[in-house]
Amino acid sequence: MKDLPGMPGTPGGLGLRVLQLLFAAISLAVMSSTADFASVSAFCYLITTTVLQCVWSLTVAIVDIYALLVKRCLRNRRAVTLFSIGDGITWLVSLSGACAAAGITVLIDADLIMCSENPCASFQTAVAMGFMCCFSLLPSFLLNFYSIASSHG
Amino acid sequence: MKDLPGMPGTPGGLGLRVLQLLFAAISLAVMSSTADFASVSAFCYLITTTVLQCVWSLTVAIVDIYALLVKRCLRNRRAVTLFSIGDGITWLVSLSGACAAAGITVLIDADLIMCSENPCASFQTAVAMGFMCCFSLLPSFLLNFYSIASSHG
Numbered sequence: 001m002k003d004l005p006g007m008p009g010t011p012g013g014l015g016l017r018v019l020q021l022l023f024a025a026i027s028l029a030v031m032s033s034t035a036d037f038a039s040v041s042a043f044c045y046l047i048t049t050t051v052l053q054c055v056w057s058l059t060v061a062i063v064d065i066y067a068l069l070v071k072r073c074l075r076n077r078r079a080v081t082l083f084s085i086g087d088g089i090t091w092l093v094s095l096s097g098a099c100a101a102a103g104i105t106v107l108i109d110a111d112l113i114m115c116s117e118n119p120c121a122s123f124q125t126a127v128a129m130g131f132m133c134c135f136s137l138l139p140s141f142l143l144n145f146y147s148i149a150s151s152h153g
Numbered sequence: 154m155k156d157l158p159g160m161p162g163t164p165g166g167l168g169l170r171v172l173q174l175l176f177a178a179i180s181l182a183v184m185s186s187t188a189d190f191a192s193v194s195a196f197c198y199l200i201t202t203t204v205l206q207c208v209w210s211l212t213v214a215i216v217d218i219y220a221l222l223v224k225r226c227l228r229n230r231r232a233v234t235l236f237s238i239g240d241g242i243t244w245l246v247s248l249s250g251a252c253a254a255a256g257i258t259v260l261i262d263a264d265l266i267m268c269s270e271n272p273c274a275s276f277q278t279a280v281a282m283g284f285m286c287c288f289s290l291l292p293s294f295l296l297n298f299y300s301i302a303s304s305h306g
Contacts, residue, residue, distance in 0.1 A: 100256030
């Protein structure tokens, strides 16, 4: 199994997790602070996905910190497969949440032009942070998946 | 490079492409047939993504048919990398389109309860076909990506 920067148990991997956690937490905080998110299903779904993202990134970050502290290598096939499946599912859920919320935000902002009655800036920030979170999760997933596939080659 | 069913240039791969083309075409036809899709950006985006999906799947299907007819092997690294990048981009775009349209459909259907004024059944069918299209594209992408990674191992 190859040793690539950004994989679980490396400082790069930990950095990616902290970044994901940060983006997901900002998205969650901004969306939760709006008054009427509960009336739109897509915004509730975005909040659910960011909570899932926070829990997953925090868990893996703790495992990474432990592995770095005791200098233990996490690159055995079972651990990488587990991380890869978890990353894949979390990424898919986060992306769908961000896209659904983006659809509604564009509808309110550009199609109905109702920004005076709604906190459009908050919606936009939350959606943008949701997308940033997805983009920072993608390298983790691809590296893990690539690493599994390489070890089968 | 491994020979897996569902890869470009195999009958399984051609079957997947035909399935993608079918789902994308149904989604496009149903969404275009609604009267007021143009007033919602997310629905216009869904139509754009299904057009992109149709063009991509048709192109690769034609290449597959040619490869099957002349019994030529498409499994060299350059071709598989090209198919993999194309599949990845198309999949991402299709998924985001389907999710955004799904967000709006749920908003109209469940949150605002405006189905009497809107063709909700058409919106739901178009979104469902968009998701089916994504799911039928995923195996193609994962197989190609896996095959590239394996050949590097």
